[in-house]
Amino acid sequence: MEGIFWWVIFPYLTLAIMIIGSIYRFAYGQLSWVAPSTEFFEKKWLKIGSPLFHYGLLFAIIGHIMGVFIPIEFYHWMGVSDHLYHIGAIYGGGLAGLMVVVGAIILLIRKMTIDRVRVHATFADFFSVISLIIVAGIGVYMTLVYNLTVVEYEYRLTIGPWFRSLFTFNPQYELMLGVPFIFKLHVITGFALFASVPFTKLVHFYSVPVHYLGRSPQQYRSRVGYKRRGLE
Amino acid sequence: MRIKAQVSMVMHLDKCIGCHTCSVTCKSTWTNRPGTEYMWFNNVETRPGPGYPKQWEDQDRYKGGWEYKDGKLRLRAGGPLSKLKNIFYNPNMGTLDDYYEPWTYDYENLIKSEKSEHLPVARPQSMITGKYIDKPEWGSNWDDDLAGGSEIVPMDPNVQELQEHIAMEYEKTFMMYLPRICEHCLNPSCVASCPSGALYKRDEDGIVLVDQEECRGWRFCMNGCPYNKVYYNWNTHKAEKCNFCYPRTEAGLPTICSETCVGRIRYIGVVLYDADKVKEAASVEDPQDLYEAQLDCFLDPFDPEVIAEAEKQGINNEWIKGAQDSPVYKMAMKWKIALPLHPEYRTMPMVWYVPPLSPIMNHVTNEQELNTDGYIPAIDQMRIPVEYLASLLSAGDTEVIRKVLLKLTAMRVHMRSINVGGIDPLNESKLLDEAGMSVEDIEDMARLLGVAKYDERFVIPTGRREMDDDLHYEQGACSIEDLAPPEGMVTYPFERGS
Numbered sequence: 001m002e003g004i005f006w007w008v009i010f011p012y013l014t015l016a017i018m019i020i021g022s023i024y025r026f027a028y029g030q031l032s033w034v035a036p037s038t039e040f041f042e043k044k045w046l047k048i049g050s051p052l053f054h055y056g057l058l059f060a061i062i063g064h065i066m067g068v069f070i071p072i073e074f075y076h077w078m079g080v081s082d083h084l085y086h087i088g089a090i091y092g093g094g095l096a097g098l099m100v101v102v103g104a105i106i107l108l109i110r111k112m113t114i115d116r117v118r119v120h121a122t123f124a125d126f127f128s129v130i131s132l133i134i135v136a137g138i139g140v141y142m143t144l145v146y147n148l149t150v151v152e153y154e155y156r157l158t159i160g161p162w163f164r165s166l167f168t169f170n171p172q173y174e175l176m177l178g179v180p181f182i183f184k185l186h187v188i189t190g191f192a193l194f195a196s197v198p199f200t201k202l203v204h205f206y207s208v209p210v211h212y213l214g215r216s217p218q219q220y221r222s223r224v225g226y227k228r229r230g231l232e
Numbered sequence: 233m234r235i236k237a238q239v240s241m242v243m244h245l246d247k248c249i250g251c252h253t254c255s256v257t258c259k260s261t262w263t264n265r266p267g268t269e270y271m272w273f274n275n276v277e278t279r280p281g282p283g284y285p286k287q288w289e290d291q292d293r294y295k296g297g298w299e300y301k302d303g304k305l306r307l308r309a310g311g312p313l314s315k316l317k318n319i320f321y322n323p324n325m326g327t328l329d330d331y332y333e334p335w336t337y338d339y340e341n342l343i344k345s346e347k348s349e350h351l352p353v354a355r356p357q358s359m360i361t362g363k364y365i366d367k368p369e370w371g372s373n374w375d376d377d378l379a380g381g382s383e384i385v386p387m388d389p390n391v392q393e394l395q396e397h398i399a400m401e402y403e404k405t406f407m408m409y410l411p412r413i414c415e416h417c418l419n420p421s422c423v424a425s426c427p428s429g430a431l432y433k434r435d436e437d438g439i440v441l442v443d444q445e446e447c448r449g450w451r452f453c454m455n456g457c458p459y460n461k462v463y464y465n466w467n468t469h470k471a472e473k474c475n476f477c478y479p480r481t482e483a484g485l486p487t488i489c490s491e492t493c494v495g496r497i498r499y500i501g502v503v504l505y506d507a508d509k510v511k512e513a514a515s516v517e518d519p520q521d522l523y524e525a526q527l528d529c530f531l532d533p534f535d536p537e538v539i540a541e542a543e544k545q546g547i548n549n550e551w552i553k554g555a556q557d558s559p560v561y562k563m564a565m566k567w568k569i570a571l572p573l574h575p576e577y578r579t580m581p582m583v584w585y586v587p588p589l590s591p592i593m594n595h596v597t598n599e600q601e602l603n604t605d606g607y608i609p610a611i612d613q614m615r616i617p618v619e620y621l622a623s624l625l626s627a628g629d630t631e632v633i634r635k636v637l638l639k640l641t642a643m644r645v646h647m648r649s650i651n652v653g654g655i656d657p658l659n660e661s662k663l664l665d666e667a668g669m670s671v672e673d674i675e676d677m678a679r680l681l682g683v684a685k686y687d688e689r690f691v692i693p694t695g696r697r698e699m700d701d702d703l704h705y706e707q708g709a710c711s712i713e714d715l716a717p718p719e720g721m722v723t724y725p726f727e728r729g730s
Binding site for chain 1: 307312313315316319320321322323325327328360361362363419420423424426427428429431432433434435436444445446447448449450451464466467468469470507695
């Protein structure tokens with residue numbers, strides 16, 4: 001019955017912590033809700049590390065949506081063969097993962113070696129960066145090394161349906177039991193990372209300012225009657 | 233016509249003695265917390281010089297303000313799409329080194345050091361890293377009073393554009409002070425640069441503020457402001473800026489920098505403007521037309537039509553009266569002796585500067601015998617080159633500066649003829665004609681610039697709290713008013729806050 005803990009209780013618990021914690025912090029901790037940039041202290045290394053990391057993460061998120069959210073039947077219906085999908089997933093996903101890992105390592109070294117940045121880095125800052133490196137590192141290992149040397153693992157038949165079943169509140173945990181260990185580890189560390197979101201600077205990912213594209217350039221605001229927006 | 237009121241400031245540079253009292257009182261009021269040590273909402277620069285932050289006027293680097301390109305007004309640093317693209321790394325933003333690394337001194341060492349042959353010293357210690365700084369190389373006002381001379385002065389972007397050579401010999405050089413606060417622009421580019429919408433211009437008084445709860449620390453405002461007057465607090469990771477001491481102005485008091493100004497160079501008053509005209513005015517093609525275009529946005533507070541319309545739009549009598557008595561309206565709009573700083577940035581700045589007349593022309597030796605024809609060319613021979621003032625205050629249009637200096641000269645001559653005498657009345661009236669001012673205006677101006685009292689320099693109507701029109705509702709409101717219908721008799725058939 002260990003499956004029930006790891007593939008039912010643990011995911012729901014971590015997601016609950018993430019959602020409730022984020023809402024709580026949004027409601028009561030607006031003053032700490034920021035993208036805590038240190039560009040003001042150091043620009044040279046940030047210029048390489050930060051875009052590499054963030055764009056890599058963006059591509060990786062898109063990759064996860066393609067691999068885990070979209071069912072395999074959709075690809076078959078589209079006429080994408082499994083082989084073609086895996087070539088795309090391995091090289092595209094591998095590149096995105098490498099960008100994340102390399103970018104995050106540059107940022108971590110920068111955080112540790114540049115005095116002005118290090119002095120103001122908190123435990124939570126290091127925790128986020130290091131755990132992202134671990135999660136993304138496992139992801140890169142399974143995408144590039146495991147898939148190419150052991151077997152092209154078809155996670156769209158196991159992890160994908162299991163993950164989607166979480167959202168229908170009918171978790172099919174038995175699907176996860178036969179999944180290779182390294183994939184299990186990626187999923188578990190990933191969910192653990194989700195749980196840490198409300199307690200670290202990672203909350204800034206909720207605040208991608210897409211509404212900026214559609215808003216009027218000048219903002220007038222009256223002293224009375226201003227209503228705050230909800231989650232961006 | 234959308235009438236808005238703006239609280240605005242004039243600084244009379246002739247009277248600035250460069251004492252930094254404004255900066256110090258501002259700092260001890262607003263920026264004495266961790267994360268704000270390097271910030272000066274108000275600073276006084278010695279010009280020519282690089283300013284603070286270094287070379288803030290170099291818009292090829294910081295890309296602040298607006299540009300007019302292909303018939304469109306756009307942010308120089310790029311619009312929303314390019315901002316989202318650059319959100320992980322802002323290529324145009326300055327760093328701490330462009331300001332300076334703030335430091336304190338290790339005073340404790342003076343008390344606690346062991347007995348030794350040499351006196352103990354208090355070493356400079358960084359307020360960012362806590363480490364000792366062996367040799368501070370830049371700080372706030374490092375270049376005060378032309379310190380650094382010929383090495384530092386050429387860093388001034390205005391000097392780099394100046395045609396003529398600037399003499400650096402002690403006898404020939406020039407110097408002036410430029411106190412700077414946030415301009416509280418009519419077309420603020422910091423507001424337009426903020427992806428979160430945290431920066432806004434207040435409807436009631438035009439003060440530009442940062443909503444500390446909504447700011448997400450994207451940092452585009454820092455260099456989006458061409459005056460580099462929005463700062464990044466490295467402790468809270470949010471933007472902070474001069475707030476025109478709004479808790480004071482709402483109570484009818486002047487800002488702390490104005491209140492404590494030793495030279496009494498600052499004037500605060502209300503002006504009315506038409507918000508519908510602003511974009512059009514900021515979009516005139518020739519940068520030298522921007523000053524006139526900005527003046528066109530302001531409304532005559534004595535015009536009965538303007539008064540009627542302002543009342544209709546909810547501006548109360550006290551504020552209309554304030555706009556009529558406003559020293560800013562007199563200096564900037566009526567007499568046109570106060571000019572906006574760098575109008576070419578197209579932000580329509582609302583802190584105005586009366587250019588310095590002194591040090592007066594050094595070849596005027598026998599002023600009693602000087603005739604009008606002698607004064608007018610003398611303006612071009614002043615120590616501070618007209619071109620330099622023009623590059624600061626009129627987008628390079630020297631004619632605008634000459635006109636202002638002529639008015640100030642006419643005032644000087646007229647007041648001299650009253651107080652000292654010995655000036656040919658015919659020549660004097662010719663000079664007044666040339667300046668385009670009546671004797672009444674000249675005397676009014678001399679009073680305002682010279683001897684005006686506190687309540688003439690600061691005409692600030694109090695915050696319109698009665699406009700918070702729910703006050704009596706709130707008195708009896710229950711604490712869950714947003715969730716539950718109001719208790720008791722429903723007196724509000726309208727939507728609240730409308």
